[in-house]
Amino acid sequence: MALVAGASKTVVAETESKIYMSKYRGLRSSGMITLMGAARALPVSSPCSSSVGIVRAVSTPDTVAVKRSKVELFKEQSNFLRFPLNEELQNEAPGINEVATQLIKFHGSYQQTNRDERGTKSYQFMLRTKNPCGKVPNKLYLVMDDLADEFGIGTLRLTTRQTFQLHGILKKNLKTVMSTIIKNMGSTLGACGDLNRNVLAPAAPYTMKEYAFAQETADNIASLLTPQSGAYYDIWVDGEKVVSVEPPEVVAARNDNSHGTNFQDSPEPIYGTQFLPRKFKIAVTVPTDNSVDILTNDVGIVVISDSDGEPQGFNIYVGGGMGRTHRVETTFPRLGEPLGYVPKEDILYVVKAIVVTQRENGRRDDRKYSRMKYLISEWGIEKFRSVVEQYYGRKFEPFRVLPDWEFKSYLGWHEQGDGALFYGLHVDNGRIGGAMKKALREVIEKYNLSVRITPNQNLILCDVRHSWRRRITTVLAQAGLLQPKYVDPLNITAMACPALPLCPLAITEAERGIPDILKRVRAVLDKVGVRYNESVVIRVTGCPNGCARPYMAELGLVGDGPNSYQIWLGGTPNQTSLAKCFMNKVKIQDLEKVLEPLFYNWKRKRLQGESFGQFTTKIGFDRLQEMVDKWDGVVKVPPKHNLKIFADRQTYEAMDELAQLQSKTAHQLAMDVIRNYVASHQNGKEE
Template sequence: MAAIGAASSAVSGDPDVCIQRYRGLRASGLAPLSRSIRSVPPSPAKFSGVTAVSTPVKTDSAETKRSKVEIFKEQSNFLRYPLKEELETEAGNINEAATQLIKFHGSYQQTNRDERGVKSYQFMLRTKNPCGKVTNKLYLTMDDLADEFGSGTLRLTTRQTFQLHGILKKNLKTVLSTIIRSMGSTLGACGDLNRNVLAPAAPFTRKDYLFAQETADNIATLLTPQSGAYYDLWVDGEKFMSAEPPEVVTARNDNSHGTNFPDSPEPIYGTQFLPRKFKIAVTVPTDNSVDILTNDIGVVLVSDADGEPQGFNIYVGGGMGRTHRVETTFPCLAKPLGYVPKEDILYAVKAIVVVQREHGRRDERRYSRMKYLVNEWGIEKFRSVTEEYYGKKFEPFKELPEWEFESYLGWHEQGDGAMFCGLHVDNGRIGGKMKKTLREIIEKYNLSVRITPNQNLILCDIRQTWRRPITTALAQAGLLLPRYVDPLNITAMACPALPLCPLAITEAERGIPDILKRVRAVFDKVGLKFKESVVIRVTGCPNGCARPYMAELGLVGDGPNSYQIWLGGTPNQTKLARTFMNKVKVHDLEKVLEPLFYNWKRKRLQGESFGDFTNRIGFEKLQSIVEKWEGPTESPSGFNLRVFSDRQTYEAMNELAQLQNKTVHQLATEVIHNFVSTQQNGKGA
């Protein structure tokens, strides 16, 4: 520890003194990191944040302050110690340091919060699937592992990956080695490094989609940890990595602008990796299936008039996480940084990552995402510092068309004679008959699959002659064509929350089915048509894993059975929602939603979405409407049955409908239909 302390003092204060002290320590063998002296370029303004050298400090402070996780990383021998030792013990859990390190390997330690008494530890595993691509072999492997070692279900995440829940510590190595030997990976699915790289999941054979997906693959490969700890721990040092594209190897090894740690097992990450998780998405113009503006880096392909890829627009600084009642934490949309030619994209992405590595805060993790650095510096300074590592000026941002949300549900032509079928999966949870049927289809027809950023599944490379039998089998398992799915469900998302997430304050995945039924009942009551919808996202805490701050209606857990309500996002995910109300109990949602939806129905402009309506009317006026609401003053118009003469009758019918797992409209329609039928048959009173 004395050596670490000496290293600490060596990297504080004036940069020139810092370099001299570093050289002296390096000669004595005490230098914390072997790295290029030219690793931190001159910045246009003084920076007071924490840098990524071995013991990060603020330049204006003699005292080192950094989070506990930074020390765990530094002392881990590149993510090995003490995780390896902890995995070998008989205990069902691992210690605090190992719990942080195993995240980099793709796992979180959890307990079932529904159980009382002695904690029963288990682990969640998350895979790494750039673009959401999953081979036939890997899907079947994950399906088997869920049954043999997990909870019996697979979960599709909002970042195009699988999650397996319920893995016991004693089975971790078996499960992970099986995934690796099936050419899958969990490396970097969690932890303070680049996470899974998103891209549109649709398997189109168009040049733009193929090039965007290839770029996402290359970025993921560029930023994959290199030390070998992952393979040392889980497959005893065997390497299962496929050959890397030469342009990726060249970009990773290039140190012409001081980006790398020379001679380090981790040339980009060093011993400290990044200050916090880092998210990247790649897409093509108009396709916002990836929520492009919520990522640390958003990459948009730009093609010429003939469809040939030319380069990329780059956004920086998006992120969803925040903390309740801490106004200095906030969700944020990414900002335009500039344009680069297609051959430079890996170098530009690497430069941005290095800026965050060097200047992102490491003393307080709640402020460690890159969005806070961009917000503190401003985009001009961030661009200037990034250009030092990139070695060039960014070109002006190219004009883009309007974004659209794409779900890719239903049947589509791939462009090569085959078809793909997008399947809606409520909350991404695959289990029971659905799981069994999907396995049978994927195995029988030897299909590969794609996971979408909206927690859905795409079956790929389907021959035209297979369409009818596959459609029939899917329908029998409850996997319906989009026209048979409630539009509210199609765009809704929820995080897992309780019972396994330690951060969850209230329900999300388990609560959203009932919430959506109640929203549909309110739609029925105020006269909104079945085809109409709003984007609803629910999370059990403010971290925003289901991206609720981009929703038209976001519910964010802020207490037991209580939600903070956010309004103002848009269907194409280009506007940030804002806080509308705090501490709304789940049983009181109708008191808020009914006046909002009634006024949207009555006062919206032609084609105006719910999110745009709430922004136009203004939150102050809407809050007044909610507070004074006593129910609609007239029956709604349109093709919607209004069968209740008073609120009391409606509420009684609504209570009965909930007991039968139906909407009040569905139950009322059934009652009327049955009554009319009996009258027509002469059986009525």
């Protein structure tokens, strides 16, 4: 990837855009254009090679214009995301106005204030990168590490969609930071806003065909749905344009208009002036591997291979999404459902057809209902499939049978399949800072490693030689990045959103609160006698928008007031079941009053191998509520021996220093190590 000076000039883009917008408004006023896009005939010819029967498509009907949200007007009048963002960035004010605040999201940034501070608002910006499959080249990692120290708050954050977030960027430094990312193999374009977000795929750098094909597909979809107008490069690198060689199949799919998917002669052939009604999320994976929370995405794509492991096509899920609004029952989390199967050469055309169906029909009057899940819930899957088939140009084949899903963390050491190793590191809450950040920098720089970010906010070091393993393990462990067998299982699967103090939507704590919550949950599990390795999937968010996907957790805590949470129960360890709201307005100090009876009864009344989420679903909320209401706090389990672990002060002090890096006591860390050591030998595992 390289930069070419002057490849995209603002004045040219603005002229083309104004001409296009003038035509667009003229068509709208004459009744030749719908709210969502131009009326267009859909021919019967197909760009795809599959032998499945061709669909006779009809023209998109004209509709009467309806009310649109103000964000829709901002987008339409923005000159394809330029105005007034460019002007706002050039003035001396510390922040930007309301319109620019909405537009900068498409460029990968949110304007924020520190809500811990009182008085005059101190504006700052969060930047989010776009890294399909979580891939981060060595050069980009080192640059992000530098930018966090020089312009941010000194930490990097790994997100639940396999990207970086930088916090605390001042407006005056935005362009420097953005241009540095762009010129070092990175991008923030489309990381936020009403368009396709980062495309997920399993982060493990396996060389086997299925995994490589899933990651290649994710890369191609990300490229297909990247904005094309050049506004991003006009604003952040003065009109220089990134020159990257796109696969010919991506270019062909984007340009194809055989079925009326495109805005003709528009700088944005897929998005037009309006882009999408809301954010749009896509994940690609292989059978069994649910590291990507496949059912929570607008579109979930599963590679289907033959008996020799050669990819043949894809199963498609549609309609997943987590966001909701408190006390508005017509908003809800939803799981994706099967749409059908397509041959592998058709996948880009199918994705484009789904996106266009949402573009043309998703609601634009009320953003609470603008995600594709609400369109599918209103229409039903049969009608949705029929409309997508019009833009695709053929019928879907029947959904292929899949094996059960499994959650895979990819922590620890693994063979890549090419003679090298990869090392999955657990990062609490995805926050990299302090000694951990310095140690990672040392290892990644010294060994010239690329990395990958997982959807569970962890980090994978790729292409590690066997001879480097011991030294890397030692350096990272000294900084608190322990091997997963020494990390509490609760922490391994837990997730939290950033929430306070920077997120404007947060009602209460999440990232800052979850370390203490996990310690308290561990104490309750110990108290009622649940074994250490019998974990529970816990996710915490500071508001109902669901950024950490709490509605898939076995125990989800969703902020609903100051120091107050809804408790959601019923998800499963493999993230295939939707949790339900069990209790409202539970104060954080009262958490044990709810969890003790629930965990106690799970321990005593479960079936063999029954997870906590499965148990709560089986028992039902009425009986669970009765258990909580009648709980007397008496736990009838044999008392545990309180063994003295440390024999000398030197060992204790060394352990205490290491424990502080993980927000634990020396005793807790020592017990974690001992428990995992015993468990690994009981199971016949090697050290």
